[in-house]
Amino acid sequence: MTDPIRPGGDSAATIEAYGLTKSYGKPAVRVLDGIDLRIERGTVFALLGPNGAGKTTTVRILATLTEADSGTARVAGYDVVAGRSAVRRSISLTGQFAAVDETQTGEENLRMMARLTGQPRAAARRRAAELLERFDLTAAARRPVRTYSGGMRRRLDLAAGLVGSPEPGVFFLDEPTTGLDPRSRQELWEAVRELAARGATVLLTTQYLEEADRLAGRIALLNRGRIAAEGTAADLKSRVGGHRLDLVLTSQEAYMKLAGRAVHHSPETLTLGIPTDGSAAQVRALLDEIDPAGREIERFGLHSVTLDDVFLALTSNTPTPNAPTTPEASAHV
Amino acid sequence: MSDTAVRHRGTDRLPERAHTPGRGPGPFTHTAVMAARALRISSRNIDALITSLALPIMMMLIFVYFFGGAIDTGTDYDSYVMYVVPGVLLLSAGFGAATTATAVSEDMKGGIIDRFRSLDVGGTPVLAGHVAASTVRNLCSTALVFGVALLIGFRPAASWSGWLVVGAVLVAYIVALSWISAAIGLLARTPEAASGFTFFMSFLPYPSSAFVPTENMPDWLHGFADHQPITPAIESLRGLLLGQGVGNTPWIALAWAAGMLAVAVGASGTLFRIRTR
16 A cells, blocks of 8 residues: 555554543533543544433544543543644544535545645645545545535545544544445445554444444443443443343233343333343243243344443443343333 | 543643654645635635626626716716726625625534644634635626726726725725624624625725715714725725825725734634634
């Protein structure tokens, strides 16, 4: 590969944050309430959480676009406040809204970004062509961005972030697939995997467990400005099961009998959700164990654990798989 | 890890590494790239381009042929067109500059400003780029106005030095009005509001000596018209173009422009920081 590697790329490409807090507005609303993060060089890390959890604020602080009220953070070896310019030259940011000009073509956008990083005209043209090729946009290079699909726009945005950063760099991707159709999402995942394969350090935020699962080595669950849990996808899922077996029971008695081992309760419809790894063997064994006579379960359905499940299990006092509670206590959360 | 323990910002910052990844380009490169961008974008907005070129000419034709016959400008001027051209030039500068507000506001709406900031481009180069593009657009429409004015009987009698001062005053006003407009673009929450707020800039030439002599206005308006920033510009352009004495009026005009520019640059810098916090 002929990517121009800019000098200084040998600094430890890790992201570290200690005790970040941030409040907005009057009266002040605490958006971040003490965030600690440590992201190893060359890994993909996902910040998972619902809207308003503080994901974007965290990314903006680490990318030097917003200053924290307190706490400190280093990116690629530089303090995000004192070494702002150095951090900016080391990172690449793709926000929730595609940050490219609609009326310029893809090629013009990339050439402009390259010129802004100080590359001379000829080098900027080469770099633009190279990135368009790499993100499969060569055919659309001379079309105005407003004619692009959502997926093409995000890929151009990723390319734009890459224009001036040394590779393998540090990437911040804030909800990169929100609003994309499934095919575009796949394409973007592919692009992120390719970055990771080149040794990039990636911090991505997402609302989707599946996305974090497929892309990230480690996941932090962000809830109301705090890290509620952190670990590998397997760690997190093992704490809630990975899949949920929903059982519609035949009677109130059967419901009461099994409620203790469920993570999801819906007394109105006599439905219980039981954690499982989703394998046929385990589901079969579970059904046999719960209902050996074949009379108590009317129907069942299997689905992957959703963010809601992980979230409810790890952030509230609602039941976790191994903590039996009564259905009355947890029916309405 | 002891050096990265929790601490409040601003009190005890970590030393910057001596080894920084490649020095970024300076604000001049950034401004040049931003100006090229703004020009490219506005050259593709054909509707706005035609409007900004055609409107000043239509205004001039309306004043010369619709109202001109009824306006008494005294005996110093052979015809109304001789009187009104400087006013039309300033009016079109106001109209042209106003589009800067919309362009800046459009930028603030999307994610592009974050992208520029993450490329370490400051707010001033972004705005300066828009202002430079606005100046180029305005000089085109100014040339067009001059051309049409010549066709309908405008006969300037300015000296070479007079032309130079005319150019300087025009450019100074265009830059100052464009930068005020950029600040308005930062102030407005939507591009629509931005375009509405610039109304006062397009309106300012009316209560001045641009279209009618101020002596004919009521006293209170007369006082305002004589002391507002557009009047010295109009008086110097008119005097210089017609080869009359202008005294220190061009200096007053340039001082106004410099003052407006200084306020606009200062205000827009603060507004940019507030909007991107």
